Amino acid sequence: MAVWLPQWSIRAVHDQVADGAPLILVAKGVVVACSSTAAATGVTGGLRVREAQLRCPEATVLPHRPELEAREFEPVLRAIEEVVPGVHVVRPGLAAVRAQGARRFYGSEHLAAQEILHGVRDRVGGDLRVAVADGLFAAEHVAYTTDAQSPLAVVRSGDSPRFLAPLPVSVLEQQVESIRMPGLLRRMGIRTLGDLAALRRADVHARFGDDGLLAHRLASGEDTPVLDVRSAPRDHTVRIDLEDHTTQVDQVTDLCTAAVDGFVRHLTQQALLCHEIRVTVELEDGTAHTRTWRHPWHFTAADVLDRVRWQLQDLTSAAVDEPLAHAVAGVSIVPESLDPAHHHAAGLWGDRPDEHVVQALTDLQKTLGHAGVLTCAVGGGRLLDERRILRPWGDALPSPRERRLEQPWPGNLPGPAPATVFTRAWPVTVLTDTDQPVVVSSRGQVSGAPTWLRLPEGRPATRRITAWAGPWPVRQRWWQPTDSRRLDRFQLVDEQTHAWLIVAEAGRWWAEARYD
């Protein structure tokens, strides 16, 4: 049994324009759908936008948004579900339900269809067609034959092949993967589904493969797809309301323990794993602190509690045992990404560290703080400190795609990487042999050969430069007015045979790294 709402793409966005005004939906510069008033002026699907606007200049052009259509279709689905349970969404605008149970319940298919028609019309209104046939494919095409005056059509059981027979083979285009097959059938003189169904199935299968088999089945009215019933995603959010508002971090986590245990147990029972959670801490003064935590594997109850504790500790921003400035009114935990557990079954050799390593490092993290124990990776970037990615142990490192290491980074350093990359660049001074500061012009010219390097510490603080190279320009985001940086890099070796990577930026000099 198919329920069809004609022109759904247009109806989903109808509230954005005046009633009856021509409307065109476009995607990738091509018309996807148009309202009936626009269609009257000669606009059709597949037309270029410019051509469509030429034919109907007063039409409103909107981008086609499938997700909006799907969202708008939800009330219709709910209305159908109230009459007949187990709705399958073919696409926004077309839904299907199994007729068998409805027929038994309402007495006949016709009565069931009428029931749906009235039920949905009362709730949603507008043009609505209901069709009953042997399969989804047949029912869909029966629905297309109805009109607004007689919105209900029933093809009795067994009559579907006869109904389908006169339809042209081009209706198969949406059903089979091969694009060329309907055209090929036409050229072979097979113009209707009836012609196709008259052939031997084995021959069609041999000529067209799986697509041919499917097409033959559809043409013979034998399609009985398994309707996958729409299931609303369940909400696993946990909310902990603290009745007596407390300012002690430990007290809050203690009060959360039971709920978090229940949350993880609940997920385990559903055979789900969670590797991203969003923790929201609501304070007494009405403010809320939200933070998303990612886990490289999946969260256990202790992990979730640790995240809650760290988030509360970040709020105190001081000593670990200090009470919070504002009392905590509630904590809510939302699982952001859930995955079936069987996707994450541990391999035979394990893709995660041993249990004792995890245990030892997590314990260490409890004493040193969340950011005290780090894991690292190399990412893309021009400045060396940007290329070093550090994440607290237990947080997921960015994926190789997010690291963008393979992308070309013009201005990258040649040669071996330095072993010491300063987290905070050292301010240094580079002088020529006449004790004048070295200046790099905007065209990359050096005012004099760098001869002396003056360091903020170390003995001797002023050293003679024995070898140097540069300037190597680094232009970061020059197309942005605010975030852009102009740097010039130098490699130096001083008389102590220490090698340095020095950066000149706007007349000031910094030591970026040391080769040691």
Place this chain on the structure above:
Amino acid sequence: MVSELHELHDLLERRDTAPSSARLPVHPDLAEAFPSGLRAGTVYSLTGSTTLALAMLAGPSQKGSWCAVVGLPDLGVEAAVEWGVDLDRLILVPDPGVGEWSRTVATLIEIADVVVTAPCRIPPAELSRLTARLRSRQSVMVVTGPWPRAATVQATTVGWDGLGHGHGCLLRQHVRLDITERHQTRSVCLTLPHEATPQSSPLASSLRYFAGTPAVLPRPSSDTSRGPR
């Protein structure tokens, strides 16, 4: 009964103050400096080179060991990758704090085979506890500074290849290592990295060009040096 005796014997042997004969693998570039590998259960006091500390991590890391670096917030992670350290099994503790230092290192010794750490002043009792733990776990601790009763590795940079006056780029470092292990001192000259930069680098061809230019810095005169080809 006999097996229990053997177990006891093994336990005593492990507790024994005599250093064991177990060795940890080293990176091929360091094979000359440590011909039989790193002595498990000892402390190496390394001065003068962070690169060498990374190179000492590389051997065990490639063999699947966990490694840890304590108190070096400025560590160049990229250099570690170039040496072949597996970052998936590298733990960084940038700033353990003086009070928590020995506890942190003790915990990391339990899981990591090599721990590189900045030196820290700790009481003698804790020092001996740490040494005992190191020996029983058969790990290696590399301290980037002076350390009591440790094997010392003194690295001195002799010169650099590839950099001229206004041209070229740093390619190779010539280092002299003075290693004192069990009252025996040996001196080795190394070129780090021994291999040229990877061919996949887009700059590889220009690097080969630079490598051909005469170096302006003095080369090590020792015969043991493996100079650039």
